Amino acid sequence: MTGRTHTENSAAGTKAIGCAPGSAGTVGSITRKGRQRRQVAEQTGDLRVLRRVGREQVERAPPRLQRLAVRAASLLFPLLIRAIGATLRFNVEGQEHWDEAAREGRLPIYTFWHDRIFAGTYFFRGRRIVIMTSQSFDGEYIARFIQRLGYGAVRGSSTRGGVGALVELTRLVRRGCPAGFSIDGPRGPRHVAKMGAVLLAKKSGQPILPFGVNAERFWSLKSWDRMQIPKPFSRVRVRFAPPIRVASESDEETLNAKRDELQRALEEVSP
DSSP: OOHHHHHHHHHHHHHTTOOOSSOTTSHHHHHHHHHHHHHHHHHHTOHHHHHHHHHHHHHHSOOHHHHHHHHHHHHHHHHHHHHHHTTOEEEEEOHHHHHHHHGGGOOOEEEEOGGGHHHHHHHTTTSOOEEEEOSSHHHHHHHHHHHTTTOEEEEOOSSSSHHHHHHHHHHHHHTTOOEEEETTTTTOOTTOOOSHHHHHHHHHOOOEEEEEEEESSEEEOSSTTOOEEEOTTOEEEEEEOOOBOOOTTOOHHHHHHHHHHHHHHHHHHOO
């Protein structure tokens, strides 16, 4: 079974879910909201609001070069992913685990290592999976380019904005949107699972689906995760582990045990 066929056959059904393709944390929405508040303040003569809006725009809006870089990356990265992805030959292993996680209308919480994000983004494109991305500059361009490939984005991470992002993800999952985590992101440690997917599984009642996307031939970037860029025409194995379920009444000890189970599953499917 090829990943391309499975994706194309499933995409039409998932687009009707109505999952939000973006988030309130992007550069564009911040500056729009700032302009709206400034207009109201100017009309009412509220100097305190004017001063606060000015500070927020200086603190939040990135420099012009960064904004240009975000826009360029959001255009170029999807083109690169599509160009290389179209040449890849996907083989799926553990299809029964994927089917089990999605049985009876359940929504898998897709979980993978950050270094496999390139091929994984192509394989799961067009499914309106909502991904948590960090509130950093890197998270900004990632949020924008994945939206061009049919994903949603919620801004937050384990170090900043994570609680609010988890609440938003839970709300979207309950509305019928599948979720995804690069579980060791955004800055590592590499191949060490964090708690986000486990907490979301507890709050939403949906199963975690660990998977690996393993290219036979790839380039490794000199980044913290040593991100893998598959070489054109490579074979890529997509391996699914059995779903992991987390009961709503789980205590801290149980949650830690589930995270350890997730760690072992990812190590097995992503050698």
